[in-house]
Amino acid sequence: MKFWKYHGLGNDFVLVDGHDGSVEIDSDWCVRMCDRHFGIGGDGVLYIMPGENTDITMRIINADGSEAEMCGNGIRCVAKHAYDFGIVDREVFSIHTLAGDLEATVSVEDGKVRTVRINMGAPILDARTVPVDADGRFIDQPFEVDGVSFRANAVSMGNPHFITFTPLDEATVNKLGPILEHHPFFPRKTNVEFCRVEDGKIYIRVYERGAAWTLACGTGACATTTAAALNGLVPFGEPVDVHLPGGWLKITVDPDLGYVLMEGPAELVFEGNTQE
Numbered sequence: 001m002k003f004w005k006y007h008g009l010g011n012d013f014v015l016v017d018g019h020d021g022s023v024e025i026d027s028d029w030c031v032r033m034c035d036r037h038f039g040i041g042g043d044g045v046l047y048i049m050p051g052e053n054t055d056i057t058m059r060i061i062n063a064d065g066s067e068a069e070m071c072g073n074g075i076r077c078v079a080k081h082a083y084d085f086g087i088v089d090r091e092v093f094s095i096h097t098l099a100g101d102l103e104a105t106v107s108v109e110d111g112k113v114r115t116v117r118i119n120m121g122a123p124i125l126d127a128r129t130v131p132v133d134a135d136g137r138f139i140d141q142p143f144e145v146d147g148v149s150f151r152a153n154a155v156s157m158g159n160p161h162f163i164t165f166t167p168l169d170e171a172t173v174n175k176l177g178p179i180l181e182h183h184p185f186f187p188r189k190t191n192v193e194f195c196r197v198e199d200g201k202i203y204i205r206v207y208e209r210g211a212a213w214t215l216a217c218g219t220g221a222c223a224t225t226t227a228a229a230l231n232g233l234v235p236f237g238e239p240v241d242v243h244l245p246g247g248w249l250k251i252t253v254d255p256d257l258g259y260v261l262m263e264g265p266a267e268l269v270f271e272g273n274t275q276e
Contacts, residue, residue, distance in 0.1 A: 001276065003033070004081060005040060005269040008073030010215030010246025012269070015046040015077060019056055019087050023047065027065040029276060034063035040274070043211045046074050048082065054094040054101050056082055062210030070099035070158035072218015076116040076266040079104040083113050084268070099158020117263040120219070123226040124156035125257070131160065133185045139230050146179055148172055153227035157260065159209070160186060161223035163193040165233065177207030191217060193224045197233045201241045215246030222260045225251040239263075 001023075004015040014033050016023055030045040032038070042063065049057040058078045060071045075095060082088045082095075083106050092105045103119040127134040134141075138154035143164075150166035162180055173194045180192045192207040204224055206217040221242040228234045236255040241248055249264040 001274045002271070003040065003274060004271045005042070006046070006077035006081065006266060007246075007269060008076045008216060008218065008266045009244055009249070009264065011071075011073035011217065012042045013044050013046045013060075013074055013077055014040050014042045015048070015081055017048050017081070017085070017087075019048045019050060019082075021050050023049070025059060025061065027061050027067070030061040031063065031065045032276070033274065040272075043208070043214055044068070044071065044074065046071075046078055048078055048087065051094070052096045054096040055088050056093075057096040059098070064210045066210045067098070068159055068210065070097050070120075070219050072118065072120065072157070072220070072222060072262055073216050073264075073266075074218075075102065075104070075118055076218065076262075076264060079106055079116045079118070080113040080266040080268070083108070084111075097158065113266065115263060115265050117261060118218075120157055120222050120260045120262050122258050123223065123253075123260055124158075125154075125226075127154055130154045130156040131187050132162070132190075133187065139227065143185075145176065145183060148176060153231070154190075155223040155226050157219040157222045157226075159219055160188060160190045161193060161220055162186070162190045163195060163220075163224050163227045165195050165197065165228070165231065167196065168194060173205060177213065181207060181209055191220055191223075193217075193220050195224050195228070197228060200234060201243060202228055202234065203243045206244065216244040216249075218249065218262050218264070220244075221249045221251050222253075222262050226253050226257070226260060229253045 047059040
């Protein structure tokens with residue numbers, strides 16, 4: 001099978017192009033291909049599928065075989081592939097995801113996409129919809145797990161995120177990531193962001209649902225910036241520089257919470273064929 005390897009800030013993916021309807025999703029194949037020792041290696045597999053009243057559809061299968069509703073770094077890679085390989089012929093186009101229909105705007109240099117801006121839609125703040133086991137908004141609320149107390153925020157960008165700005169040492173962060181992902185407070189598990197804000201910039205470490213520690217998480221950057229704005233740590237309506245281990249994104253949160261804009265790079269690494 002033909003594949004392409006992409007990354008967004010080091011968050012890496014195997015991409016399969018089935019925009020013509022010729023490909024079916026195979027989660028077992030995805031697990032094998034994501035294995036970094038015996039497969040291609042990746043945090044997940046991106047499928048480009050026929051559009052559903054959109055130009056194309058994106059489906060994302062995590063390295064453990066589970067399906068994610070959305071992936072911010074992945075959708076930038078999908079947008080780059082779709083434009084660079086002529087699946088779409090416009091610099092603004094629509095992508096259907098399990099989190100809804102999103103608009104992509106590509107910036108092109110020498111005929112190739114360099115950066116992608118995605119309108120990620122409105123953040124979800126209703127706790128039961130995120131989902132977490134709480135009512136109303138879960139913003140700057142106390143939480144305790146495994147004897148550690150901190151304040152946290154629950155935000156969904158089509159997939160659930162649990163965000164804390166409480167200073168925690170590295171050993172505690174390393175311990176809490178996998179514990180929180182599977183904690184019963186989260187009915188569909190959760191992504192976890194450990195964050196700090198310095199000089200108006202946000203710095204994040206991400207424990208990603210279904211992929212463990214990753215170099216970047218686009219939806220996590222969007223959810224974190226939303227939580228930071230709601231906590232008065234960064235402004236609404238202005239681009240905020242967000243640093244993840246793999247690099248930088250720019251995130252803008254609408255003052256009315258109607259949308260979140262994410263802008264950042266996507267890179268093609270190599271392409272090839274599998275024997276399966």
